[in-house]
Amino acid sequence: MIIGAIAVAAIGILIYVMHNLRISTIREYKGKYDYINGHEIKNYKKVFLCFGIAAMLIINLYGMGKLFSIGVWFFVRLFISVAGGTLIAYVAFLILDYYYPTILNRKLRKWRFMPRKGSTGNTLRLLSEEEEDVHLEEGMKAEESAFSIDYDVWIDERSGEVKIEKYPGHLQALRCNSCGFYTMKVVREEITKEPGPDGPGELIKHYQCYYCKSVRATAFNISTREADDYKNSPRMAFRRSKNVEMIRLEIQTNTGGKKFFEFQSVGQAQKFLEEYDSEKP
Known part of the structure; x- marks a missing residue:
């Protein structure tokens, strides 16, 4: 059972490492934003689920050498191990659902507003809300007005290159x-x-x-x-x-x-x- 606990914990660590490795391989800041926004909390929940299962298996080892028959103590130990593993996963899920979004929001803002480079190598400037409207199509403006989508417009003031990025809107x-x-x-x-x-x-x-x-x-x-x-x-x-x-x-x-x-x-x-x-x- 200890081998199973180590294996499950290792899977959780592997999920965490693979998640951050995947982020590091994405070159575009917009791509990093989308991946983090869509997968980070889900992947971290998988990590803590693995840790909860590992904790359950470890707790279930208590008194293993003294148990020679299935009795009341067997079911008590089983209940305690399941409760312990569930508690770890449940508390972690609550933190990820209610507290971690504050940290996640700072991380997302970092990648969203990180200075961009254009195809010519020039630094792009992020336009304000009033400046960007002239570069958006009518459908895009309608999406922003309906709070469903928010657009960021980056422009190279030397070459005139315009880059438009799409983000979740104000309904978020x-x-x-x-x-x-x-x-x-x-x-x-x-x-x-x-x-x-x-x-x-x-x-x-x-x-x-x-x-x-x-x-x-x-x-x-x-x-x-x-x-x-x-x-x-x-x-x-x-x-x-x-x-x-x-x-x-x-x-x-x-x-x-x-x-x-x-x-x-x-x-x-x-x-x-x-x-x-x-x-x-």
């Missing part, structure tokens, strides 16, 4: 800043300002956590620019915080409620604060 749960679980999803969106000659429009996406019921909203610009306009436009940046991606506001009411809002520029945040009405839902 985001991390809730209140409870920490990945249970924050888009519930509705509204256009607060139509795009026109005087400037871009504004889209507000409303999120709600299905666990703690916290809500937040994020403002996005609706671009009116043509394909080459972004090349001549200055890039917006904070003077001393070049790594800042967005502005996040947290509003706490005297009833204990919390609301979170995210904006892509100082102007959007200031406009929101001027018009915000705490009595509106």
